[in-house]
Amino acid sequence: MEPRPEKRTRTEPEAEAEPKQLLPDDLVLEIVARCPTIAGVIRCAAASKPVRRGILHASFLRRLRGFLNRSGGEHGGQAPLSVRKLLLGLYHQSGDPRGQPAFVPVPDGASLPPSVAALPPASARDGAAGGSACEFGPYLPVASRRSLLVLRRRCRNRATDHLVGRHGLHPVELSVCNPSTGERRVLPPHDVLDMSHSLLDVDPIAPSSFKLLVAELSDGDPSTLYVQIFSSEEGDWGPPLACPITISRGDREDSCEFACAARRPRPVVLGDTVHWLCTTDSGDRILTWRWRGGAAQKASIVKLPRGYKFGRPEKCLAVLPSPAGDAAGSQAALLSLIVLDRGEIEVWAREKSGAGSARKWKLWHRVQEASIPRPTDFCNGWLSGAELSWFCKGSGTLFLQAGDETVSPLLLDLESMEVSKLEARKWELNPEPEFCPYEVDLLSYMLFVMKRF
Known part of the structure; x- marks a missing residue:
């Protein structure tokens, strides 16, 4: 020795x-x-x-x-600090059933690993349910908020005993991951068809705490919103709720469906209320559902502003800070509507005109294409024909899909009104352009940064 x-x-x-x-x-x-x-x-x-x-x-x-x-x-003021969010890029469906969603960083953005955390190994019940294993399709990123990303994939195994035993009513698997911390959680089967997804009550500090809402507007019952919420603390889904949709006079709305140019709705969360763009027999409206409190048993309809462009202009919901703030000096977040039509952007906000008054729509901005600073390689008319894809609440950034498929997706900062573009073509992202922006808050990003030294 x-x-x-x-x-x-x-x-x-x-x-x-x-x-x-x-x-x-x-x-x-x-x-x-x-x-x-x-x-x-x-x-x-x-x-x-x-x-x-x-x-x-x-x-x-x-x-x-x-x-x-x-x-x-x-x-340095008396108002609570809203921890700033960083837009790092977007995740998009890769098309490979065995691969993770691909990541495209924003120009000059903070660095992030190009893939999400690795999946946990398949559980024993995958092979035990009906004697056959799941045959999953590619991952689809469907929602994100405060460092968390929701992924969805469909099981292609059509055996009835497998579908019933493994997936319940719907042959899909949902997982929630935090790319900055490496966490991933696969959720149990749910009862409500997940046409829309919203993250609620998110705390990204490891271990991440969250609630995930799935919502459905059924063709068989178009006057009812079906919802179900998963809680990470309880580790299971709550009971499914059937919420009648009412209009301002308290009457029942006859028909309502999610309005979205893309395949999946883009809801926004403001406080304890979720908002969707929808289409009713009376035209385009906003469907709202308050998920906390005694009002959770019903949904309601909000009209769009009277003066906004009629027809079918591109539009999306947003949440923007009030420029004035309240009497205490804090900035209140307001439900907003962004409209794009023929090279012009309108920004509407639903605000109160005085104490105790009802909220009304007010036109905040009308922006012409020529007034938006742009890179030198942008040609005239770049805004015409564009599609509104996502609004990123944390960073105040608007994702635009250019009408030309050879042009990269565009990023419009609503605070500085400056536009930039991603280093990826529209056709490179996905033949069915399904992508999801990814933002982190600074505390969660600090976890990722400090692991390097």
């Missing part, structure tokens, strides 16, 4: 160079939590590995968010 090498003793200069933590860990983390900016927290994490481990702990990150909300954080 070879003799063990003697342990090398550190020289006096080396011992002096290694930093010593003189304060207890709890006191150090309390000081870090009072940093006025997220960047300050990251600088503190670079001081030593013990401090970094404490900062990356989920309990500290939640305490940090609470401190920022109470103090106003980077803004």
